[in-house]
Structure formats: C-alpha cells, structure tokens
Amino acid sequence: MISKSKGKNLNIAYIGGGSRGWAWGLMSDLALEKKLSGTVKLYDIDYNAAYKNEIIGNRLYDREDVAGKWKYKAVKTMEEALIGSDFVIISVLPGTFEEMQSDVHEPEKYGIYQSVGDTVGPGGLVRAIRTIPIFVDIAKQIKRYAPKAWVINYTNPMSLCVRTLYETFPEIKAIGCCHEVFGTQKLLASMLEELEGIEGVDYKDVKVNVLGINHYTWIDKASYKDIDLFPLYKEFVNKYYEEGFEGTEKGHWMNNHFASANRVKFDLFKKFGLIAAAGDRHLAEFMPNSWYLKSPEKVREWKFGLTNVQWRKDHRQELLEKGDRLVEGKEEFILETTGEDGVAMIKALLGLGDLVTNVNLPNNGQIQGLPTNSVVETNALFTFDSIQPVVAGQLPTPIQNMVLTHIHNQETTLQAALSKDKGLALQAFVQDPLVNLTPEHASELFEKMLFNTQRYLEGWNIEQTVSI
Structure with missing residues (x-):
C-alpha cells in the first residue's frame, strides 16, 4: 500500500x-x-x-x-x-547489440525481413x-x-x-x-486539422477504445468531443491511401528509421475496418511475410523502414559520448517532456488526479474472446493505489483470429523458455507468420540464431538436435 x-x-x-x-x-x-x-x-x-x-x-x-x-x-x-x-x-x-544483430539480420539470409525484430x-x-x-x-x-x-x-x-x-x-x-497508441491518436488529431480545419487538437482529447496486444492494438471507437472519427478516418484513408500521410514531414520516412507514411495502417483499415493503433514498423511484423515485408523493395513501397542494427550501434556510441559530456558538465541537460505517461501514472496512483490511458495487463475479461491471463492492451483507469482495466469488448473474428495466433505463440515461447525446451521453442518459431520457410530451412535458421545467443541460455541443451 x-x-x-x-x-x-x-x-x-x-x-x-x-x-x-x-x-x-x-x-x-x-x-x-x-x-x-x-x-x-x-x-x-x-x-x-x-x-x-x-x-x-x-x-x-x-x-x-x-x-x-x-x-x-x-x-x-x-x-x-x-x-x-x-x-x-x-x-x-x-x-x-551483437545478439540483436543476429535477431534482426540473420533471418535476412533466408529472405525474412524484420522492421524492428523485438516483439514477434x-x-x-x-x-x-x-x-x-x-x-x-x-x-x-x-x-x-x-x-x-x-x-x-x-x-x-x-x-x-x-x-x-x-x-x-x-x-x-x-x-x-x-506509447504506440499515442502515435495513432496524434494521427487522428492531424486528420481533424487536415479534413475539418480544427487546429491545435491535443491528442489526449482524442478518445479511443483500445483492444489487442502490444504493438498489435486496434481501435473500434474513436471520437473528439461530439465527432465520431470513424467516418472521417474512412475519408482520410481513401484520400491518402496511395501516397500515405506524414503531415508536414513528407518523405521523412526515407531518412528516419522510426518514421512511416502510415500506409500499413491505412491498408489494414481497408482490409478489416478497424483502426490499427501501432506504428507501421510494428504492425507489419504481425502480418504474413508477403504482405509488407517480402523484400526491402516491398517495404519501400509501403513507405516505412527496416531499422538496421548498425544504426543502433552508431547511435549508442553517440549517446555514450553525450553521457560523458553531461557527466563532465561540458553539455547542459535539456529538460523536455517525453510524452510518456509514466509520471502521470505515478501521480494517479498516489491520488493526485485520476488517469485513463492504455496499458498492458493480464486479461481478466477486459477483452472477450481472448484467453484469461494472456497479457492484453486496453485502456485502464488509474486512481489512488488502484489500476482497473476498462472493459473494451471483443475484436471482430478475423482480427481476433490473428491476435490469437500470436497470443498462443507467445505462450508457447514462455513455456519453452521456462522449461528450457528447445523443441518447444522451435515449434513456436516455425508457426510465426513471418517464418515462411520449409521446415528444414526454418530449423536451420533457428539453430543458427540460438547458437548466436547461447551465452544467455544457461541450462539449455544447445547441442540437442530438434526438427519439425
């Protein structure tokens, strides 16, 4: 307490x-x-x-x-x-970053491209x-x-x-x-300015109902004051589907690893009728390999990027050098808000004002149709020493089926890691939608990737031969 x-x-x-x-x-x-x-x-x-x-x-x-x-x-x-x-x-x-190098780039030798490589x-x-x-x-x-x-x-x-x-x-x-859902709320705020001329909308005033799992979240209700945003979003998607939408930063996705033109979001809306509420880089990885990540050329068509681990290494070196300058007093620490809700959550839990925001919690009924205790992402109400998930409803069957595939695969991965069961881990590996390989090639890639991360796999029998 x-x-x-x-x-x-x-x-x-x-x-x-x-x-x-x-x-x-x-x-x-x-x-x-x-x-x-x-x-x-x-x-x-x-x-x-x-x-x-x-x-x-x-x-x-x-x-x-x-x-x-x-x-x-x-x-x-x-x-x-x-x-x-x-x-x-x-x-x-x-x-x-050496292990991350293997995570992201070893699969490329088998034609599997990942835009992030940290979730699925x-x-x-x-x-x-x-x-x-x-x-x-x-x-x-x-x-x-x-x-x-x-x-x-x-x-x-x-x-x-x-x-x-x-x-x-x-x-x-x-x-x-x-913070991925915030990005979609900001997109909806930009849409209001673009289509309705409503300027200065704070994304926190864009109210959304969130359903799904982390980095694969969906919105089935969205409003701003008395405006239902779904009809507007349909118009917005139709207007910008081919070229994408970046606001004032047109073409930014070409030189920023974390930017996109939202074309994956728009395509998923056309296919399924709900607003996909994560960044395109994350959303693409949950879908079949052939949809958005078939090749670097296909990725460019959809106007997002593959984050190269070498960039992360170079950026880390820049941060190390910046840290040394901050320690030595050669550079001043610039105060600026991150846009994260962590501090707001702490305040609410201390009784300093209620908060509703999206979080990841075990499913205890907030999303119907998904397994109990699987970790899902919905809104939740933060009050003094309490977090209560908001009942979000149920995803449409086609989306629910895709989400369930990843939930079951994540549960298999958890059990494999807890029991150090290499065979079980391989079964989860080959069932991921991005792994569109023959069983032989999938097993080969799995063995290479496990070998590259073996110093973190204490108690595993890495030499054990497993296959599908």
Whole structure:
C-alpha cells in the first residue's frame, strides 16, 4: 500500500538505471513535475553506467528550472534498489547489440525481413528467450524485497515481459507501458486539422477504445468531443491511401528509421475496418511475410523502414559520448517532456488526479474472446493505489483470429523458455507468420540464431538436435 503523502519523499527503483535513453527521459519528466520528489535508486549490471546517471541526475537538483527535486543513487545490487521502493521501473536491454544483430539480420539470409525484430518474428522469439529468465529473476526479487510496489515495465517484448512477471509472482502489481497508441491518436488529431480545419487538437482529447496486444492494438471507437472519427478516418484513408500521410514531414520516412507514411495502417483499415493503433514498423511484423515485408523493395513501397542494427550501434556510441559530456558538465541537460505517461501514472496512483490511458495487463475479461491471463492492451483507469482495466469488448473474428495466433505463440515461447525446451521453442518459431520457410530451412535458421545467443541460455541443451 502506498503511504507517501502528496507525492513527497518517494522511493523509485530503476532496474536498467544505466540507460542512456529511458533513464534520461524519466529524469526530465520528473524534473518538470512539481508535485513529486524523492530518491531514485539506479541499478544496472553495468554499475559504471548507473553511476554516471547518478551524477547526471544529481546535477539537476539545484537548477532553477527544475520543479521536481530528486536525488539519484547508483547501487550495486537489485536488492539495494528494491528495498523500500514505492515504484519500480524496468527498462533493460536483454543481451547486447551483437545478439540483436543476429535477431534482426540473420533471418535476412533466408529472405525474412524484420522492421524492428523485438516483439514477434524470429527476432522477437529469440529475444524473448533471452529476456524471460531476466524477468523471472526480477519478479522473484520484487516478491522478496518490494512486494507492494507498483511496477512499470518499458522493456520489449512487452507482452511476454509482463506475462513472465505475473507467471512468477501472481500478486505483483505490474503494468506494461507503451506509447504506440499515442502515435495513432496524434494521427487522428492531424486528420481533424487536415479534413475539418480544427487546429491545435491535443491528442489526449482524442478518445479511443483500445483492444489487442502490444504493438498489435486496434481501435473500434474513436471520437473528439461530439465527432465520431470513424467516418472521417474512412475519408482520410481513401484520400491518402496511395501516397500515405506524414503531415508536414513528407518523405521523412526515407531518412528516419522510426518514421512511416502510415500506409500499413491505412491498408489494414481497408482490409478489416478497424483502426490499427501501432506504428507501421510494428504492425507489419504481425502480418504474413508477403504482405509488407517480402523484400526491402516491398517495404519501400509501403513507405516505412527496416531499422538496421548498425544504426543502433552508431547511435549508442553517440549517446555514450553525450553521457560523458553531461557527466563532465561540458553539455547542459535539456529538460523536455517525453510524452510518456509514466509520471502521470505515478501521480494517479498516489491520488493526485485520476488517469485513463492504455496499458498492458493480464486479461481478466477486459477483452472477450481472448484467453484469461494472456497479457492484453486496453485502456485502464488509474486512481489512488488502484489500476482497473476498462472493459473494451471483443475484436471482430478475423482480427481476433490473428491476435490469437500470436497470443498462443507467445505462450508457447514462455513455456519453452521456462522449461528450457528447445523443441518447444522451435515449434513456436516455425508457426510465426513471418517464418515462411520449409521446415528444414526454418530449423536451420533457428539453430543458427540460438547458437548466436547461447551465452544467455544457461541450462539449455544447445547441442540437442530438434526438427519439425
């Protein structure tokens, strides 16, 4: 039970506290929020990275433009971070960019292209196998040292991370937090300006009903004030289907790995009648290989990009250098809101105003037709020390069937990882819609990818021969 009064003297445990992305974003959001203050304990397997963030975070305390006063402390054990924590934030990289290189690019040798490679597809499955043991350990330690804390996870594969937390510690108070739906709300706000001339719409005022699983979410109701947005969206899709829509950033998708022209969204609306509510890069990976990811040329036709892991490596080096400049005081930390709802969630759980936003939670009836306890994404109501998922209804049968395929595959992956069962993992691997290979080639690719990540597979019999 949260006992802190008015958001003061809070204790936050940050697992993955050496992060150069999410951690800096949290620092900025906390610094701009005047109603919260306290201590953030930073735990990371790279203690030096966490210690640098301690220095960076503490430099903010005395700045005049900082409203929220926080102390940062790097710690050497997860136990130290968790003891006494009111909230736990998780953002970790499971493995290194070398393993990610294999996840994303090894399948390309077999004609399988992935635009992200962290949730589904061959890369998502192998990443999950690395990630699940990490989250088993995190859940066990939370159970022992901070069983009443609220836990906010940002790590992918989101559904399986949250599912693992609850499988290991059923009483945990954990959610998965993802900003993909916000992007679709912003698109709908742009649509209102484009078609109706309504300027300055805050995406948070675009009300949507969210159903699905992380990165494969759908909207069946959308409104702004008294305007039903579905007829407008149909008009919008018809108008921009061929060229796509990017607002003022036309062509941005060609030089930004994370941008798109929303053509995949538009195509899925034409096919299924609901608004697909994630980025095109994610949505494409849930569909059959031939639809959007058949080749790099096909990807360009749909106007999104394949995120090359070398870019991530280069970007990481840039962030490392920036971190050193921040530590040495050679560069000023710029405060800007991230657009994430993490801090707003913390405020609501402390009783500082209710919040409705999309989150990932075990299914206890909020989506009909999907398995109980599978992790689904819907809206939820945050109030004092409480999160109640909003009953979202049921997906149309064609979409439900596609979602179920991925839910069952994720459950098979979870059981394979927990039991270290290579044969079961292969069965999940070959059933993914992106793996359009012969059984022989699928088994061959699976063996190569597991070999490349074997240092994270303690207790697995990697030498075991398995086949389909």
